[in-house]
Amino acid sequence: MKPKHSLITRIWHWLNALCVIVLFMSGLGISNAHRYLYWGNKGSEPSEAWTAVMRFPDWATIPGHYNLALSRDWHILMAWPFAIALMIMWAAMLVNGHFWRDLHTSISEWKPAAIWHDVVEHLKLNFEHEGAKHNFLQKLAYGLVFGVFLPIMVFSGMAISPGIEPAAPWLVEAFGGRQSARSIHFLAAWGLFAFFAIHIVLVLLSGPVKQIRDMITGGQQ
Amino acid sequence: MKRRNLIAGAAGLFAAGCAKMADSKAGQSLFDLAENWHLKAHRALAGKQGLVPEYTRDEISPVFKGNGSVTVDSDYYRAQLAMGFSDWRLMVGGLVKTPLILNMDNIRKLPQRTQITRHDCVEGWSAIGEWTGPQLSLLLDAAGVLPEANFIVFRCADTLYGHKYYESIDMVDAYHPQTIVAHQLNGEPLPEKNGAPLRMRIERQLGYKHPKYLTGIEAVSSLDDIEGGKGGFWEDQYGYQWYAGI
Numbered sequence: 014m015k016p017k018h019s020l021i022t023r024i025w026h027w028l029n030a031l032c033v034i035v036l037f038m039s040g041l042g043i044s045n046a047h048r049y050l051y052w053g054n055k056g057s058e059p060s061e062a063w064t065a066v067m068r069f070p071d072w073a074t075i076p077g078h079y080n081l082a083l084s085r086d087w088h089i090l091m092a093w094p095f096a097i098a099l100m101i102m103w104a105a106m107l108v109n110g111h112f113w114r115d116l117h118t119s120i121s122e123w124k125p126a127a128i129w130h131d132v133v134e135h136l137k138l139n140f141e142h143e144g145a146k147h148n149f150l151q152k153l154a155y156g157l158v159f160g161v162f163l164p165i166m167v168f169s170g171m172a173i174s175p176g177i178e179p180a181a182p183w184l185v186e187a188f189g190g191r192q193s194a195r196s197i198h199f200l201a202a203w204g205l206f207a208f209f210a211i212h213i214v215l216v217l218l219s220g221p222v223k224q225i226r227d228m229i230t231g232g233q234q
Numbered sequence: 235m236k237r238r239n240l241i242a243g244a245a246g247l248f249a250a251g252c253a254k255m256a257d258s259k260a261g262q263s264l265f266d267l268a269e270n271w272h273l274k275a276h277r278a279l280a281g282k283q284g285l286v287p288e289y290t291r292d293e294i295s296p297v298f299k300g301n302g303s304v305t306v307d308s309d310y311y312r313a314q315l316a317m318g319f320s321d322w323r324l325m326v327g328g329l330v331k332t333p334l335i336l337n338m339d340n341i342r343k344l345p346q347r348t349q350i351t352r353h354d355c356v357e358g359w360s361a362i363g364e365w366t367g368p369q370l371s372l373l374l375d376a377a378g379v380l381p382e383a384n385f386i387v388f389r390c391a392d393t394l395y396g397h398k399y400y401e402s403i404d405m406v407d408a409y410h411p412q413t414i415v416a417h418q419l420n421g422e423p424l425p426e427k428n429g430a431p432l433r434m435r436i437e438r439q440l441g442y443k444h445p446k447y448l449t450g451i452e453a454v455s456s457l458d459d460i461e462g463g464k465g466g467f468w469e470d471q472y473g474y475q476w477y478a479g480i
Contacts, residue, residue, distance in 0.1 A: 034248075035252070043358070044358075046356070046357040046358055047355070047357035047358035047359050049358075049359070051359075051360075054289070054293065054352055054360060054362065055293070055295050055352060055360045055361055055362045056359060056360060057295065057297075057299040057355070057359035057360065057361045058297065058299070072245075072249075075249070075252050076252065076253060076256060077249050077253070080473075081356065081357070081472075081474075082468075082472050082473040082474045082475070083256055083473065085356075085474075085475060085480075086256065086265040086268075086269075086473075086475070087252070087256070087265075089265070089268050089269055089272060089475065089480050090264060090265055090268040092268075093268055093271065174272075174276070174479060174480045175286070175354050175437075175438055175439060175440060175478075175479055176272070176273070176276035176280070176438050176439065176477075176479020176480060177276060177279065177280070177479075178280075178286055178287065178438075179280035179281075179284030179285055179286055179438060180276070180279035180280035180281075180284055181279070182287050185287075191352065191354065191360055192359075192360055195358060
């Protein structure tokens with residue numbers, strides 16, 4: 014019998030979770046070095062900033078005290094498994110059919126009435142859905158994370174690196190300049206955090222022991 | 235409450251694990267390995283001579299921020315600043331055939347390169363400025379760098395938090411066309427806070443690799459015996475990455 018989660022899904026899930034948590038927390042440490050965000054290519058003064066972000070407390074950063082060099086060490090290290098695992102997972106999803114079967118949406122699913130029905134069922138904490146593995150809202154959430162937020166983290170991160178720019182100046186331009194890429198990197202990180210928070214709450218509400226066990230052992234369809 | 239304790243316990247364990255790994259020798263060499271992979275990947279993608287974009291005059295930052303050292307705390311420097319650095323000397327030495335000693339006039343008379351580039355600080359901010367000066371490769375060729383040289387070390391007049399500032403780059407960045415010894419910012423002699431009278435521009439790396447108040451350029455085979463041995467002030471004192479193109 015086929016497991017509910019394939020082996021590659023399970024390995025990627027936990028490896029990615031580790032990478033995202035370390036990257037997020039070390040990223041908050043890096044943010045503390047300069048708390049102003051800008052649009053365009055340049056910006057160094059508070060008067061040029063579109064926003065000033067909070068100073069993130071020590072318990073939220075890696076390491077647990079201000080150390081820009083060490084936060085960058087963690088970020089620079091974990092960027093590798095994060096980006097490579099995402100690339101492999103995308104290739105695997107396209108090949109093993111997980112993407113087409115479980116994440117891909119058809120036009121007919123984008124009907125307001127059907128979406129509204131999903132929202133109501135979610136709010137009633139009814140997570141049963143016959144037939145398809147995921148309902149529309151799940152497909153939308155996972156699709157946004159896989160297709161938009163995770164790739165944006167990789168590409169905007171590359172655009173911030175001055176050593177990448179000579180190879181791909183178009184990448185920096187695509188984000189609207191280096192400081193725009195930095196702002197988008199920050200915003201997309203919080204977008205992922207929002208997904209993470211909702212994901213954890215829904216796992217807790219839908220039988221956390223079975224959910225976590227299935228993501229380790231594979232579970233049954 | 236039990237679940238809360240479990241989560242707090244897990245978070246604590248995770249943080250302790252991270253700290254333990256970062257402090258260990260294996261952790262440090264893993265960080266160094268990852269840094270080196272970025273360097274290799276960047277060089278493979280961009281090539282040795284890949285150029286950073288250059289901007290137009292109207293994109294220049296209204297104020298070019300001064301950060302780190304913003305002056306040199308010595309009577310000699312104050313006197314030099316007052317007389318327009320007419321006695322300032324730049325040494326080019328180390329593993330070279332003919333060591334050079336240049337004054338500001340010598341430097342201004344060399345063929346010049348002017349480039350409007352973006353300066354990215356490790357803290358996160360960026361500023362755009364127009365820099366003018368001779369290419370470093372010109373000085374290195376004039377001095378005749380010996381084949382055993384692997385790095386170029388930059389000596390500086392400033393001290394920061396009680397230590398002499400210095401930096402180093404490899405020969406690829408040393409011979410990069412946009413690596414210049416700048417004596418002008420936005421068409422004017424360098425302001426004091428930006429490194430008067432001379433500062434390096436290493437355009438494919440972050441700002442701390444661009445030493446200010448430059449007094450010497452030295453070709454060396456290894457960085458091990460220079461100051462703290464890690465190739466720069468920030469690297470020695472605060473553990474910053476030697477390759478700052480990330």
